[in-house]
Every structure is written in structure tokens, then in C-alpha cells.
Amino acid sequence: MGKGKDGIEMRTNTLLAHSGNNPRDYFGFVNPPVVHASTVLYADAASMAGRSQKYTYGTRGTPTMDALTLAVDALEGSAGTIAVPSGLAAATVPPLAFLAAGDHLLIVDSVYHPTRHFADTMLKRLGVEVEYYEPRIGAGISSLIRPNTKVVFTESPGSNTYEVQDIPAIAKAAHEAGAIVMMDNTWATPLYFKPLDHGVDISIQAATKYPAGHSDVLLGLVSANETYWKQLYDGFCTLGCCSGPDDIYQVLRGLRTMGVRLEHHRKSALDIARWLEEQAAVAQVLHPALESHPDHALWKRDFCGSSGVFSIVLDGGGQKAQHAFLDALKIFGLGYSWGGYESLAVPVFLGDRTLAKGSYAGSLIRLQIGLEDVEDLKADIARGLAAAAAVE
Ligand SMILES: Cc1ncc(COP(=O)(O)O)c(C=O)c1O
Numbered sequence: 320m321g322k323g324k325d326g327i328e329m330r331t332n333t334l335l336a337h338s339g340n341n342p343r344d345y346f347g348f349v350n351p352p353v354v355h356a357s358t359v360l361y362a363d364a365a366s367m368a369g370r371s372q373k374y375t376y377g378t379r380g381t382p383t384m385d386a387l388t389l390a391v392d393a394l395e396g397s398a399g400t401i402a403v404p405s406g407l408a409a410a411t412v413p414p415l416a417f418l419a420a421g422d423h424l425l426i427v428d429s430v431y432h433p434t435r436h437f438a439d440t441m442l443k444r445l446g447v448e449v450e451y452y453e454p455r456i457g458a459g460i461s462s463l464i465r466p467n468t469k470v471v472f473t474e475s476p477g478s479n480t481y482e483v484q485d486i487p488a489i490a491k492a493a494h495e496a497g498a499i500v501m502m503d504n505t506w507a508t509p510l511y512f513k514p515l516d517h518g519v520d521i522s523i524q525a526a527t528k529y530p531a532g533h534s535d536v537l538l539g540l541v542s543a544n545e546t547y548w549k550q551l552y553d554g555f556c557t558l559g560c561c562s563g564p565d566d567i568y569q570v571l572r573g574l575r576t577m578g579v580r581l582e583h584h585r586k587s588a589l590d591i592a593r594w595l596e597e598q599a600a601v602a603q604v605l606h607p608a609l610e611s612h613p614d615h616a617l618w619k620r621d622f623c624g625s626s627g628v629f630s631i632v633l634d635g636g637g638q639k640a641q642h643a644f645l646d647a648l649k650i651f652g653l654g655y656s657w658g659g660y661e662s663l664a665v666p667v668f669l670g671d672r673t674l675a676k677g678s679y680a681g682s683l684i685r686l687q688i689g690l691e692d693v694e695d696l697k698a699d700i701a702r703g704l705a706a707a708a709a710v711e
Contacts (some may be wrong), residue, residue, distance in 0.1 A: 330482045331394075331510055332578040339390030339571060341511075351386040353568045379395025379556050383564045387571040388540075394509040395522055395543035401555040402519040404562045406505060406525020409539025409637075410434040411441075413501050413521045414470060416554025420446030424678040427484065428674040429454045431503060432625035454482035455614070460577075463491040468496055472520070474503035475512075476618070477639045479630055479667045479685055480677055481605045483614035488619065490518025499547060503575060505658075510581055511624035521546050528658025529581055529626065532573040536566050572647070580660070580690065584627030587696070595631055596696055600704040602680035627688040628657045632669055633681035633707050640707040641666050641682035646708035650691060650699040657687035662696055664703075 323329035323337050340351035354669070356377040361367040374380060386601070388400035389462050401633040409429065418424060426438055428451040440447045440527045452463055464471075471493040475484035490500045501521040502514045508529050514522035524530070526538040539562075555561070559673040606629035607618035633640050644664075645653055651664040667683035669676060688696065 321396060323393055333644040334633055335395050335574055335578050338393040340386035340566065341529050351383055351568075351571070353564045354383045355382045355564050356381050360366060361596055373480055378559050378561045381564060383567050386559070387567050387574070389417060390571060390574055391509075391540050391542055394517050396513060397522065398545040398548040399552055400540055400542040401551060402562045402567050403539040403541065403555070403560050404566070405537040405688065406527045406539045407433050407437075408560055409435045409523045409525060409541050412501055412558060412560060413523065413541055413551060414438070414442060414472070414553060415558065416551050417499055418442065418445075418447050418469055421448075421467060422526070423433070423465050423467045424446040424470050424472060425452050425460065425463055425468060426451055426472040427452060427454050427474055427477060428469070428672055429480055430472065430474045430527060431478045432671055434472075434474070434503065451673050454484055457485035460489050462496070464492065464496045464498065467500045470501060470618055472500050472501045476607050476614070479669070479683065480675065481607050481612070481629060483607050483673060485617060486514070486517045494518065499591070506626055506628065507622055507624070508577070508581065510578060510627065514624045515542070515544050516670040517621060521551065526570045528572050529577055530573050532577060532580055532659060534656065534659030534661065536569045538570045539564050539631050540561055549697050565596040565619045581626060583690055584688060586626050587690075587693050588627040589625060591686070591696060591700070592629055592657065595700070596702055600634050600708040601631050602634040605632065605683075628685065630683050630685045632679045632683050635681045636710045640684055640710040643710050644683060644684060644703035644707040647703065648697060648699055648700045659687075660687035660690045662691055663687040
């Protein structure tokens with residue numbers, strides 16, 4: 320549920336269909352115009368001097384940007400949302416907007432690798448103290464909080480291994496110390512987990528994945544609560560990292576059908592994950608909606624759905640078996656990213672982890688389950704498993 324047009328309470332798919340632009344604002348056309356803009360003209364010198372009009376320059380906002388960000392605010396329950404050129408930018412802009420030299424950043428060890436790279440290189444260079452924590456730390460995070468801890472960065476479930484974080488407990492401890500809680504919520508999207516309702520201050524999503532849904536657009540979204548919205552927006556304007564109108568339009572278009580697509584991804588991925596648990600060549604399936612997952616109870620408490628990406632652990636065979644699996648696939652493509660209509664598989668690398676290394680019986684493979692027919696996908700995976708099992 321969320322607040323849609325005219326303050327009416329709407330369920331998720333109604334919100335997705337009707338939030339953002341008002342067709343009446345543009346001659347009744349259902350979709351908003353794609354406004355290509357740098358310059359915005361002012362009526363007179365006084366309004367120019369006072370910047371006293373709604374739109375002032377292309378980097379700071381356009382009607383197209385508003386159509387998307389207002390729709391996302393309705394889903395997130397946020398005070399404001401920015402649209403940036405990639406999901407990675409959505410993870411890097413908030414720390415840049417809030418951290419200063421001498422601040423301490425706590426960041427989950429199962430974070431998306433490029434976010435880690437950003438923290439380890441650029442943030443450290445700017446004088447930020449970067450420290451990783453175990454994804455299952457929960458309320459124990461308070462033992463790591465220092466007087467200069469400014470941001471606690473979370474991502475749940477974690478990339479590739481899908482550890483679920485106790486976000487409410489982490490948020491409580493962080494807030495007691497005056498720290499800001501940021502969360503990369505790309506996996507669940509605000510349809511299956513609403514970060515701000517669980518104590519998160521800044522919600523991050525790679526709209527490249529499910530919102531766009533077609534593997535043809537890069538975009539990131541960052542939504543903030545009332546307390547932090549102004550500073551986030553100021554950081555966005557300072558960096559000039561706005562995204563282009565055509566990409567924004569494509570993501571708004573994707574959002575309209577995201578509910579039905581995500582439900583299909585959810586069902587197919589769960590069906591395949593359960594089936595994989597019974598396959599001899601698979602040692603473990605890392606999917607938090609499975610009862611066998613160590614964080615299943617936490618996932619069930621906080622999430623209201625699961626998306627279409629998870630990992631499997633092969634039963635031994637090392638990298639040779641991993642490559643044999645991947646090379647035998649005919650429907651799954653070998654490629655990065657996820658959330659699109661087509662299935663993908665990638666080898667998982669955990670060598671960057673310092674704490675959440677886990678102990679696995681074999682190598683890991685991440686599967687993104689697309690919108691194809693499940694039986695065809697199972698047949699393709701079975702080809703991969705047979706090839707992996709045949710490795711000496
Ligand atoms: C959890 C997570 N966050 C952020 C991103 C970055 O998104 P983008 O590819 O749009 O930069 C990804 C991409 O795979 C991701 O998996």
C-alpha cells in the first residue's frame with residue numbers, strides 16, 4: 320500500500336500504473352513527455368535572480384525526472400528521490416553527499432563488489448575510515464560504532480551469497496549513535512522490502528535491474544526520508560550527476576509492468592531453486608526464501624517476496640566444474656547484471672571478502688531467472704549440471 324494520486328491509498332500494482340505524472344497535465348496523454356533540456360527560460364530578471372520558478376536548469380530536475388521520482392516516492396514512502404546514471408552511481412552518490420574526511424563508514428562485507436571498490440579507493444583517498452562488518456551482525460553492530468561513525472551502509476540480501484541483514488536492529492543501533500543508515504535494496508525492490516519502513520534513511524536501487532527490466536538501460540535511484548532529503552538533493556546538484564531523459568522515460572515505462580514481471584521472476588526462481596535443492600550435483604542453494612537458508616526466518620519476518628536472482632554451490636569440482644557448467648548452457652547467457660527478461664549465469668568470485676567468506680563445498684554460480692518457460696530453463700540447467708558432474 321502507498322499514497323497515490325490525490326492522496327488515495329493504493330495497492331502496489333495500482334500505484335505502479337498510476338503514480339508519477341498526471342495525464343491531465345499534458346493534454347490527457349497517458350505517458351509524460353520526454354523533456355530534453357539544459358536551458359530553462361525565466362519570465363523576467365527578478366525570477367532569474369531569485370530562481371523562483373519550479374524548474375531552473377536541466378541538471379536540477381525536469382518534468383520527466385519528476386514523473387519517475389514521484390512514482391518512486393509513492394513506492395518507497397520517501398520525501399524525495401534522485402535519478403542518477405547507473406545503479407553504481409546510486410551507491411556512490413549518497414556516501415559522497417554525506418561523508419567527510421575523518422568520518423567512519425561501516426559497510427557490509429557482502430556488498431556489491433564495485434561499491435566496495437569505491438569505498439576502498441575513492442573514499443579512503445578522501446580521508447574516510449572504511450570498515451567492513453559481518454552481514455549477520457545485527458544489533459552487534461553497536462560494538463563497532465565509534466564517535467565518528469557517520470554512515471552504516473547495508474545491502475540485504477548480500478550480493479551473490481544472499482545473507483539477510485537484521486536491518487531494524489542495525490538501524491536502531493546506528494540511530495542511537497546518530498549515524499545515517501543507507502541500504503542497497505536492488506534485490507527486493509520496494510515491492511518486496513520497503514527500507515524506510517524498517518528504519519533505513521537512504522534507500523538505493525539499481526533501476527537497471529527490475530524497474531528497467533529489459534537489459535537496455537542503466538539507471539540508479541536514491542530515495543531519502545524527510546531528515547536527509549535536502550542534503551541528498553544538494554549533493555546530487557553539486558555533483559551534476561543527473562541521468563538523461565530517455566533513460567528516465569524507459570525506467571518509468573518499465574515501472575508500469577514491474578509488478579507482474581517481478582511476480583513471474585519470483586515464482587520461476589523459487590520453483591527452480593526448490594528443484595535445484597534435489598539435484599545431486601548441487602551442494603547448496605543460496606536463496607533466502609528457501610526454508611533451508613540460514614536467514615530464512617529473518618527474510619520471512621521482514622520481506623514480502625523474493626526476486627529472481629540467487630546462487631548455487633556445486634558439489635565439488637572446483638573451477639573446472641564451474642566452467643563446464645557455464646559452457647554447457649544454451650538458453651542462459653553468460654553476462655553480468657540481472658533483472659532483465661532473459662536468464663543469465665555468472666561465476667561467483669568471493670576473493671574480495673574479508674569476513675563473509677563462507678565455507679562452501681564447491682564453486683558458486685549465480686543464476687538470474689528470466690521470464691522464459693521454467694521447464695526450458697530447468698532443462699538448460701540440467702545440461703550444465705551434467706557437464707559439471709562429468710568433470711574428473
Ligand atoms: C546489488 C547491486 N547494486 C548495484 C548494482 C549496480 O547497478 P548498475 O549495473 O546499474 O551500475 C548492481 C549491479 O549488478 C547490483 O547487483
